Each structure stands twice: as structure tokens, then as C-alpha cells.
Amino acid sequence: MNSQLQKKDSTKVPEPTLRRLPWYLSNVKLLRKRGERFVSSTQISKEINIDASQIAKDLSYVNISGRTRVGYEIDTLIAVLEDFLGFTNIHKAFLFGVGSLGGALLRDSGLNHFGLEIVAAFDVNPDLVGTALNGIPIYHSDDFEEKMQAYDVNIGVLTVPIEIAQKITDTMVAGGIKAVWNFTPFRIRVPEDIVVQNTSLYAHLAVMFNRLNFNEIR
Numbered sequence: 001m002n003s004q005l006q007k008k009d010s011t012k013v014p015e016p017t018l019r020r021l022p023w024y025l026s027n028v029k030l031l032r033k034r035g036e037r038f039v040s041s042t043q044i045s046k047e048i049n050i051d052a053s054q055i056a057k058d059l060s061y062v063n064i065s066g067r068t069r070v071g072y073e074i075d076t077l078i079a080v081l082e083d084f085l086g087f088t089n090i091h092k093a094f095l096f097g098v099g100s101l102g103g104a105l106l107r108d109s110g111l112n113h114f115g116l117e118i119v120a121a122f123d124v125n126p127d128l129v130g131t132a133l134n135g136i137p138i139y140h141s142d143d144f145e146e147k148m149q150a151y152d153v154n155i156g157v158l159t160v161p162i163e164i165a166q167k168i169t170d171t172m173v174a175g176g177i178k179a180v181w182n183f184t185p186f187r188i189r190v191p192e193d194i195v196v197q198n199t200s201l202y203a204h205l206a207v208m209f210n211r212l213n214f215n216e217i218r
């Protein structure tokens with residue numbers, strides 16, 4: 001299969017599958033820590049409470065085959081999943097807005113394990129500019145274009161106040177950023193070829209509260 005076709009194939013993976021695969025990966029890693037060498041979809045299913053048939057279907061998008069009754073070889077499954085999800089390549093990113101959320105992301109070493117390395121951050125607060133957090137330098141936002149030349153970065157993490165979300169996005173895109181991980185509640189607009197991933201902790205919270213209320217009145 002030529003690379004063009006492979007690329008086309010991998011874009012067909014449904015988003016819910018892509019969201020579940022990292023879950024499988026974390027849980028399979030846990031099983032490996034417990035000394036297991038093989039894992040079946042039924043076993044994963046017990047661990048994370050997702051239908052075994054759904055897991056098998058999700059894993060069918062990944063280039064791995066299981067053995068009847070024994071299941072998947074854990075080391076291979078981990079390696080293949082990490083590669084498929086792009087976690088083995090480190091993707092370099094800039095972060096804009098080193099406030100309470102941006103600061104927490106800079107401190108989170110977990111991002112590295114999932115293939116994201118924030119190499120520098122930008123803010124306008126004079127108390128922050130020129131300092132470093134968790135070894136990550138913080139520059140003034142005005143220096144962004146210059147730093148784009150110095151670092152090989154194509155991802156921008158957006159954790160600025162909502163009022164300037166669009167303005168900072170426009171700056172990032174003009175400077176050559178190709179994907180924006182948007183934590184602001186603002187629905188940013190970007191050209192067609194730019195990837196946007198909106199992430200909100202609060203959206204999950206709303207679901208949790210709703211389910212909690214539902215359980216309490218049952």
C-alpha cells in the first residue's frame with residue numbers, strides 16, 4: 001500500500017475510537033505492570049467496563065492481530081498502539097497564557113508520555129516573562145514570531161483569557177502554527193487546513209453532575 005493510501009485509511013478512524021484507544025493503552029500498561037504477558041479484549045473489557053466487541057472493533061483499526069483464546073501480546077499491543085496514536089513521536093508545542101491552567105499544563109509531565117512536549121510558553125505578565133516553569137522558558141507574546149524561527153513547533157496550546165482567544169489564535173496561525181489545542185470556551189475560527197481541538201474539563205463536570213442527580217433520584 002502506498003503512503004498516500006495509508007494516510008487516507010488512518011483518517012477514517014472514527015473519533016470515538018480514537019478517544020477510547022488511549023484508555024486501552026493505559027490499562028494494558030497497567031496489566032503489564034502486574035506481570036501479564038497477554039491480554040484479550042474480554043480482559044480489557046472487565047478492567048474498563050466497555051463492551052469486548054467494541055474493544056475488538058476499535059483494535060481492528062490498529063495493525064495488530066490477536067491469537068484465539070490467548071489474546072494480544074501485551075508488549076506488541078503497547079508498541080503498536082503508541083505508534084498508531086502518535087505518542088512515540090514527540091510533538092513540540094508552544095503554550096499561550098501561563099495562568100492557573102496554563103501553569104498546571106506546564107507542570108504536567110504526563111503530556112510528554114502522550115507525545116506532547118511544550119517547549120516554550122508566552123505571556124504578557126512582567127512577573128512571568130523571562131522566568132521558567134518546570135524548566136520551560138516563558139517569553140513575552142511579542143517574541144512569538146522570532147521564537148517560531150528558533151523552535152521547530154507546529155502546535156499551539158491556548159490558555160489565555162476568553163476575550164483574546166481569537167486574537168491569539170490569529171497570531172499563532174499567521175506565525176505558522178498548524179494545530180490549536182483550545183482550552184478557552186471561545187469557539188475560535190481558523191482556516192480550513194488548521195486543526196482545532198477544543199477541550200473542557202467543565203463539560204465533563206456537567207455530565208457527572210447530571211448523572212449524579214439521576215442516580216440520587218432513582
Ligand SMILES: NC(=O)c1ccc[n+]([C@@H]2O[C@H](COP(=O)([O-])OP(=O)(O)OC[C@H]3O[C@@H](n4cnc5c(N)ncnc54)[C@H](O)[C@@H]3O)[C@@H](O)[C@H]2O)c1
Pocket residue numbers: 096097098099100101102122123124125141158159160161162164168182183184185199200201202
Ligand atoms: N478547558 C478547561 O477545562 C478550562 C479550565 C480552566 C480554565 N479554562 C480557560 O482557560 C483560560 C485561562 O484560564 P486561567 O484560569 O488559567 O486564567 P488566568 O487568568 O489564571 O491565566 C490567563 C493568563 O493569560 C495571560 N495573558 C493575558 N494576555 C495574554 C497575551 N496577550 N498573551 C499571552 N498570555 C496572556 C495572563 O497574564 C495570565 O497569565 C480561560 O479562557 C479559561 O476560561 C479552561
